[in-house]
Amino acid sequence: LDSDDELDDWRPWLARHGPGLALFARQWTVCVADAEDAVQDGFVRFWQARGRSRGEGYLYACVRTAAMDLSRSQRRSRRRETRVAIARDPQAGASAFTPAHAELAAAVESALAQLPAGQREVLVMKLWGGLTFAQIAVATGINPNTAASRYRYALQRLQTELAEEVSRD
Amino acid sequence: VTEPIDQFEAQLRRLEPRPLDDLLVEEIGSRLSNCSQPKPQSDGLLWCAISCSAAAACLIIGIIAHDSFVELPNGPAVVIVRPSAPMGDYQQALARADMRWGDELR
Numbered sequence: 001l002d003s004d005d006e007l008d009d010w011r012p013w014l015a016r017h018g019p020g021l022a023l024f025a026r027q028w029t030v031c032v033a034d035a036e037d038a039v040q041d042g043f044v045r046f047w048q049a050r051g052r053s054r055g056e057g058y059l060y061a062c063v064r065t066a067a068m069d070l071s072r073s074q075r076r077s078r079r080r081e082t083r084v085a086i087a088r089d090p091q092a093g094a095s096a097f098t099p100a101h102a103e104l105a106a107a108v109e110s111a112l113a114q115l116p117a118g119q120r121e122v123l124v125m126k127l128w129g130g131l132t133f134a135q136i137a138v139a140t141g142i143n144p145n146t147a148a149s150r151y152r153y154a155l156q157r158l159q160t161e162l163a164e165e166v167s168r169d
Numbered sequence: 170v171t172e173p174i175d176q177f178e179a180q181l182r183r184l185e186p187r188p189l190d191d192l193l194v195e196e197i198g199s200r201l202s203n204c205s206q207p208k209p210q211s212d213g214l215l216w217c218a219i220s221c222s223a224a225a226a227c228l229i230i231g232i233i234a235h236d237s238f239v240e241l242p243n244g245p246a247v248v249i250v251r252p253s254a255p256m257g258d259y260q261q262a263l264a265r266a267d268m269r270w271g272d273e274l275r
Contacts (some may be wrong), residue, residue, distance in 0.1 A: 010201055014194060033253050038175035044200050098185045105184050126180070128186050159177045166180055 009045050017044075017056065021063050023096045027112070028067040028121055032094055038067035056131055057138025064121070064139060084109035107165040111158050119154035124146050 018039065025038035042063030043156075049062075097105035112120055124132045124140060126147075133144040133151070140147065159166075 010197070013193075014189065014197065018194070020190040022189060024185035039189070040193060040197050043197055044204070047187060047201055048204055094187075096187055098187055100230070101184055104180075108181065108184060127181055128184070143247065155174055158181070159174060162177075166177060 009041075012041060013047075013059075013141065017059060017129070020125075021060070024028055024060060025067040025127050026065055026096045026125050027117070027124060028064075028071045031095075032123070034065070035096075038070050039063055040071070042066035053107065054088075055135065055138075056129075057135035060125055060139035061141075104162075104165050107162055108158070111161040114161065115154055115157060118142075119150045119157070122150040123154040123158070126151050144164070 003020075020041045021043070022032075022035050025035040025042070026032070029035045029038060042065065043059070045066065046059045046062040049058075095102070095105055096109060112123070115123070121140060122136055125136050126133070131139070133147045136142075136147040137144040
């Protein structure tokens with residue numbers, strides 16, 4: 001590979017994982033812009049260390065760290081500004097899903113927000129990131145069996161919450 | 170709730186996360202291309218200074234370690250025995266001290 005090919009290689013990675021990563025980052029951030037910043041920081045960090053990387057699990061770990069750092073550093077200052085920003089920016093409160101099945105998507109987003117953080121991140125990585133439990137374990141630092149049981153609990157809880165919307169959709 | 174969990178899972182999978190904004194993809198691209206640029210000369214100088222410092226530190230540690238591990242020659246132990254003062258030396262010394270005191274008092 002020459003250097004241009006090597007440099008362009010990141011595009012298929014981002015095309016394949018970008019949407020899932022943005023949804024994943026959204027679980028920690030207050031708006032779309034913050035989630036995009038986290039994806040950007042995490043992806044650049046991942047790509048720079050790609051020689052030592054462990055694939056998709058590591059990519060999600062990088063974005064997770066970036067999102068958490070961002071959330072932590074901005075929590076104090078953002079608390080006051082968030083309401084104003086959301087009111088001004090039409091994208092801030094936008095759905096993390098495509099407009100297809102909009103009603104179900106809105107219900108899912110609301111139900112996701114009710115889940116414990118540990119269950120929510122596993123569910124998002126598995127369902128919309130397409131990661132295996134082993135990869136989720138790499139991303140979160142938990143045991144693959146723990147990841148599997150968190151996923152099952154989250155799915156059951158979501159099914160209970162969304163019974164009505166799912167039957168309607 | 171009676172719906173099998175697999176079916177529910179499949180329904181959730183039908184929802185697609187929003188694709189990334191083109192602007193974001195461009196920003197990521199420009200950051201990655203900036204990172205791949207050759208590093209400026211100042212970075213080279215910094216690394217040179219760090220390497221020299223590390224080498225100097227290693228040298229100093231090496232010298233100290235070498236000195237502390239130098240073995241003493243295995244010869245016979247030398248015991249210095251001071252001869253005890255001969256009898257009468259103490260009395261003479263006392264007498265000299267008395268003479269000096271006597272002169273000062275006079």
